[in-house]
Amino acid sequence: MSVSHSLHLRLFTPPPTAIPTHLPPPTLLLPRSAAHRRLPSLRASSSPEILVSDNNGAPSPPPSDPSSIEVDAVTEAELKENGFRSTRRTKLVCTVGPATCGFDQLEALAVGGMNVARINMCHGTREWHKEVIDRVRRLNHEKGFAVAIMMDTEGSEIHMGDLGGASSAKADDGEIWTFSVRAFDSALPQRTINVNYEGFAEDVKVGDELLVDGGMVRFEVIQKIGPDVKCRCTDPGLLLPRANLTFWRNGSLVRERNAMLPTISSKDWLDIDFGISEGVDFIAISFVKSAEVITHLKSYIAARSRDSDISVIAKIESIDSLKNLEEIVLAADGAMVARGDLGAQIPLEQVPSAQQRIVQVCRQLNKPVIVASQLLESMIEYPTPTRAEVADVSEAVRQRADALMLSGESAMGQYPDKALTVLRSVSLRIERWWREEKRYEAMLLPSVGSYFSEKISEEICNSAAKMANNLEVDALFVYTKTGHMASLLSRCRPDCPIFAFTTTSSVRRRLNLQWGLIPFRLSFTDDMESNLNRTFSLLKARNLIKSGDLVIAVSDMLQSIQVMNVP
Ligand SMILES: Nc1ncnc2c1ncn2[C@@H]1O[C@H](COP(=O)(O)OP(=O)(O)OP(=O)(O)O)[C@@H](O)[C@H]1O
Ligand SMILES: CC(=O)C(=O)O
Ligand SMILES: [K+]
Ligand SMILES: [Mg+2]
Numbered sequence: 001m002s003v004s005h006s007l008h009l010r011l012f013t014p015p016p017t018a019i020p021t022h023l024p025p026p027t028l029l030l031p032r033s034a035a036h037r038r039l040p041s042l043r044a045s046s047s048p049e050i051l052v053s054d055n056n057g058a059p060s061p062p063p064s065d066p067s068s069i070e071v072d073a074v075t076e077a078e079l080k081e082n083g084f085r086s087t088r089r090t091k092l093v094c095t096v097g098p099a100t101c102g103f104d105q106l107e108a109l110a111v112g113g114m115n116v117a118r119i120n121m122c123h124g125t126r127e128w129h130k131e132v133i134d135r136v137r138r139l140n141h142e143k144g145f146a147v148a149i150m151m152d153t154e155g156s157e158i159h160m161g162d163l164g165g166a167s168s169a170k171a172d173d174g175e176i177w178t179f180s181v182r183a184f185d186s187a188l189p190q191r192t193i194n195v196n197y198e199g200f201a202e203d204v205k206v207g208d209e210l211l212v213d214g215g216m217v218r219f220e221v222i223q224k225i226g227p228d229v230k231c232r233c234t235d236p237g238l239l240l241p242r243a244n245l246t247f248w249r250n251g252s253l254v255r256e257r258n259a260m261l262p263t264i265s266s267k268d269w270l271d272i273d274f275g276i277s278e279g280v281d282f283i284a285i286s287f288v289k290s291a292e293v294i295t296h297l298k299s300y301i302a303a304r305s306r307d308s309d310i311s312v313i314a315k316i317e318s319i320d321s322l323k324n325l326e327e328i329v330l331a332a333d334g335a336m337v338a339r340g341d342l343g344a345q346i347p348l349e350q351v352p353s354a355q356q357r358i359v360q361v362c363r364q365l366n367k368p369v370i371v372a373s374q375l376l377e378s379m380i381e382y383p384t385p386t387r388a389e390v391a392d393v394s395e396a397v398r399q400r401a402d403a404l405m406l407s408g409e410s411a412m413g414q415y416p417d418k419a420l421t422v423l424r425s426v427s428l429r430i431e432r433w434w435r436e437e438k439r440y441e442a443m444l445l446p447s448v449g450s451y452f453s454e455k456i457s458e459e460i461c462n463s464a465a466k467m468a469n470n471l472e473v474d475a476l477f478v479y480t481k482t483g484h485m486a487s488l489l490s491r492c493r494p495d496c497p498i499f500a501f502t503t504t505s506s507v508r509r510r511l512n513l514q515w516g517l518i519p520f521r522l523s524f525t526d527d528m529e530s531n532l533n534r535t536f537s538l539l540k541a542r543n544l545i546k547s548g549d550l551v552i553a554v555s556d557m558l559q560s561i562q563v564m565n566v567p
Helices: 073-082 103-111 126-143 266-278 291-304 319-323 325-331 339-345 348-364 387-398 416-437 452-471 484-491 505-511 528-541
Strands: 004-008 069-071 091-095 116-120 148-152 169-171 176-180 192-194 209-212 217-225 228-235 237-239 245-249 282-285 311-316 334-338 369-372 403-406 475-479 498-502 517-522 550-555 560-565
Touching: 069 073, 069 528, 091 416, 103 126, 103 416, 116 126, 126 148, 126 266, 148 266, 148 505, 176 217, 217 237, 266 282, 266 291, 282 291, 291 311, 291 325, 311 319, 311 325, 319 325, 325 348, 334 339, 334 348, 339 348, 339 369, 348 369, 348 387, 387 403, 387 416, 403 416, 452 475, 452 484, 452 550, 452 560, 475 484, 475 528, 484 498, 484 517, 484 550, 498 505, 505 517, 528 550, 528 560
Parallel strands: 091 116, 091 403, 116 148, 148 282, 176 192, 282 311, 311 334, 334 369, 369 403, 475 498, 475 550, 498 517
Antiparallel strands: 004 560, 069 517, 169 237, 176 228, 209 217, 209 245, 217 228, 550 560
């Protein structure tokens, strides 16, 4: 049986106006302690072309070669081994830290399915992070991966200092500790903790409860002496470097002057400049309170990076970010359910419903969403997860979040590869269960486009996804320059995988964060007939598809939809 129907819609509406690149310099809100610091002059942004080799180590032709097709080495192996129906739909983000910063360790994560490497600017030096970025680049270049890089800012919430170099400190019941905003030149006195926020000693009151990392350790404020705040430990535990601090009065989180701290601190701006000059793929912004900060940052990036192809991810981890969720998600290019800090700001029992809501809002507004923090916390120390952790991971997969993230498990845990394997196998198992049970997902998806041409793209993708499910096609193909049409298909969470063909390596890396997309780099033209024929022969030559496979192809140049068997 051979099907080859095609329906073309051509469109003459003008494309949406481009984002202006000549924006006034953004005003920088600096915390008092750092207001004197200036931003350094910016280096030109680099967007290196990446040469990708295949699994056998033989370098493939440079990206400009019109006859080449590039796909992630691991994905290719997976496609060949299991056929494309069973490729993993849920994407995986790994935080890189001391346990995983070496080249071989990064390669092990990439082989294990890491789609995005996250670096957390709360920890380590810029030089350290640059080395990690360089290694990931080399890995992509030499070994044929397309691992994207996400830089996560520190944000200016209140946190402890770095414990004078110690990896942790134990606080025991009843002990008196000093939390101080003083700068100590020499070693920290015993049971003393530095606090990064200058207004701390003024803002807290005797009787307040001080929570470290949302309650891992608790103290009661018993005395204030100038810059020093004496506290008694009421809930013992381990203090970790740069742990988050919140203080509570009469059972409520205190949000006074500390709530006025800028979302992006002066140190964050320096880190952002670093991220732009390094050409990272994503910048995740901590403690976002409003949409303005996202819009501001996006215009800053657009004015400073030549191709402005860095996506901004809004971290939802505060009360304000939940209040302003829709507008924040709308302004951003994606969001993260940062359950660590979120759980310190809202009661823990409210975190699961917040997660569900954030995932749903992102899906409706067509923005990728990452579920993060403590997914496999026990695996920092133990080689197997708890049953509860497996259930939590399953729930995030079942909610059809775009991506799951490892934090301490991969940054400083003892079993980073095992933790990644758990995420991978749990994702695959749930996804297989959907296919076995034919659990297609029918979520009402509102229209998100503001232009008529965008609405057409949406309708095409919604229809293509529905047809793909009803006709049980083997794959959806999408030809997309910006990646937008691929994300619209991904939003429908169709039953079959989506092969996303795009012309640039940077778009390909960014598509790596989105549910169900298998991103390929391929140069193509406006002639869909020839694009399809060329893709079929390139994929067939690599044994990725075979004659007779049923495919639905859509493209954002032609706004077309075609159903056909691979010849
Ligand atoms: N670059 C690094 N250098 C040293 N330790 C790191 C590094 N990155 C992460 N870690 C360690 O791994 C732990 C977990 O990392 P992660 O960045 O996910 O957590 P986090 O600090 O809770 O996140 P966030 O600050 O964004 O809320 C950290 O608490 C820290 O101990
Ligand atoms: C990831 C992060 O920032 C959090 O969970 O708080
Ligand atoms: K961070
Ligand atoms: Mg956080």
